[in-house]
Amino acid sequence: MTIDDRPAGTIWTFAEEDYRYGIGPLRLRIERVMSTPVQQDGDLWYEVEGVEVSDQGRVVGPRRATVRASRLPTMRRGA
Known part of the structure; x- marks a missing residue:
């Protein structure tokens, strides 16, 4: 499934070890993925922009x- 196949407003949850920087899971409605990845710690990472949502569904910002x-x-x- 691709982002294009998901309904608008889909919230993605990333474990703490899968994003930089923060504590605990990150719940994010992704709006933009930058096109150029960065190599860090032997892995590829992308900068993303979106809206963070709490585990209760409240928009954080x-x-x-x-x-x-x-x-x-x-x-x-x-x-």
Whole structure:
């Protein structure tokens, strides 16, 4: 499944070890994924922008984070 196949407003949850920097899981409605990954600690990471949502569903606010590439949803290209 790709981001394009998910309903608008899908919230992705990332474990603490799969994003930089924060404590605990990150719940994020992804709005933008930067196109160039960064190599860190032997893995690829992407900077993402979106809206952070609490575990109770409350909007926390805008958030930028660096997320492990293998944990990001696949995106359709050229569509």
